[in-house]
Amino acid sequence: MDNLYQAIFKGMAPMAKTAVQESLDKGKTPQGIIDESMIPAMEAIGQEFEAGRVFVPNLLLSARAMKSALDILKPLMLAGQTTTIGTVVIGTVKGDLHDIGKNLVASMLEGRGFKVINLGTDVSKERFIEAAKENNADIICLSALLTTTMDYMKEVVDAVRADGLNVKVMVGGAPLNQEFADGIGADGYSSNANEAVVVAKKLLS
């Protein structure tokens, strides 16, 4: 595995910056760097997390390293022919101010090739729909930590369906489960940030 892979897997942001510049200097394309080093590293740390061998801080460290590398590549990507897997609008639903898990999912999605529009916390159904339209989103991701705010997810799903928007809706958050997601008519559910990427990819396939 190359230096960039190692830097992201180990969550070393300064090392990741150096390594991504080295890869560019060698003539690699931004998309090639992302596909060959960065995404595999994020997949690997995600699998470690799923297996219980690393914890949330390790995932966050890797996501931070990934972001620092992406910050170098993004300007080049905008100017080049690089494409994203899909566009995701993500936010914590109205009434809920918790955003750590949501931000982790956003970082993991971004790290795995999605364009992510992060709306923050306390987001209304109108704002989700507006952002999805503005950005021609493929997926809306809803997050909630509280049992009292998770019910608002149904309102968002219903509003999206009523609007006729051609977009998938994914939900996640500690108090949720698959049964709840199915009950409110969501297209996808994940119990953690790594699985969220897998589900998002599946929804687009």
Place this chain on the structure above:
Amino acid sequence: MVEKAFRISPDEVSEKEIWFAMGYKDSAPDERVREMALAVRDELVPKATLRYIYQVVEAEKLSPRQVRFAGKTFTPEGIICSYLKGMTHALLFIGTAGWEYDRAKEELKANGDIVADFIADSIGSVLAEMTVSRMEKEYDGPGPLSMPYSPGYCNWDIREQHLLFSLFPERPCGVILSESSLMTPEKSVSGFFALGETLQRQPYHCQICRNTRCYKRRNA
């Protein structure tokens, strides 16, 4: 009504509690994460002023689901009520890690470091819980005290926060309650201890609660 504000030193916030709040149940983080966490603790905790307010009111158990505190009927539901046998009074409380901590945490967050943000969030949870343990320790009225119980846990509807707050002055300890029952500063806690000479102290919440979907659930 008893109200208190106090400050603590970073080393009063135990590593064990921080690791638990960060998701390390029976383990500890590697050295790098540990150093980062302790650096955040050492930076933020000295900025915090913790606060609590409490009052002791007459209380009675009305039914297997309901209680009355200071003349108002609450519905903490069956799990909590089953542990209130012998309750004659209740200590109603609100505690907070405070606006100062909230602001310090937001400043840290503005730097865009998601790892530090996560650590600061976890430490804030520990601080909020510390207000309750400090209150319990300093309480010198009649007892014994039960475990603390809070709206939002053990099937107690979080919307009863509004009923609880109605028994306190406006913005107790500076805490604001939103329409959707969220407290700001975010790292705040509220609830009650039951009091009664014959009251038996029961195990921790998660050992008595069957709500497996609670995000605060600890391995019982």
